[in-house]
Amino acid sequence: KQWYQRRVRVLATVQGNVQGLGSIQLDSGSVNYDNFSEFKEAVNEELNEEIELLKESVAAANRSTDIMWLILSACLVFWMQAGFALVEVGTVSMKNTKNILVKNLLDACIGCMSFYVIGFAFAFGGNNGS
Secondary structure (H helix, E strand, O other), X not given: OHHHHHHHHHHHHHHHHOOOOOEEEEOOEEEXXXXXXXXXXXXXXXXHHHHHHHHHHHHHHHHHHHHHHHHHHHHHHHHHHHHHHXXXXXXXXXXXXXXXXXXXXXXXXXXXXXXHHHHHHHHHOOOOOO
């Protein structure tokens, strides 16, 4: 929203000063221009700076969303492991309870290590230009 308001403000200033080509008030300061090409170039530079800042903030938001989704998914997987353990313990006799719980613990540990070694590269591997 700020970017849009700023663009409208700059464009309104451009339209208001096209006739006189006197001075324009940008965030970088007040500047005087004698011809339209210098004026247009200054406005384009100002807008390009804003676009670059917007791109950086979108990239940071995307990275944060990826990390949040990874953490949420990991929590869901561990809650499912706990649920599987309870279901399995409920279906076996009392003497096999410890074996089932150890099996489920090892299953979760091996899953974590496998994701760290193999899965992370698939999920967050480097960008190869595509």
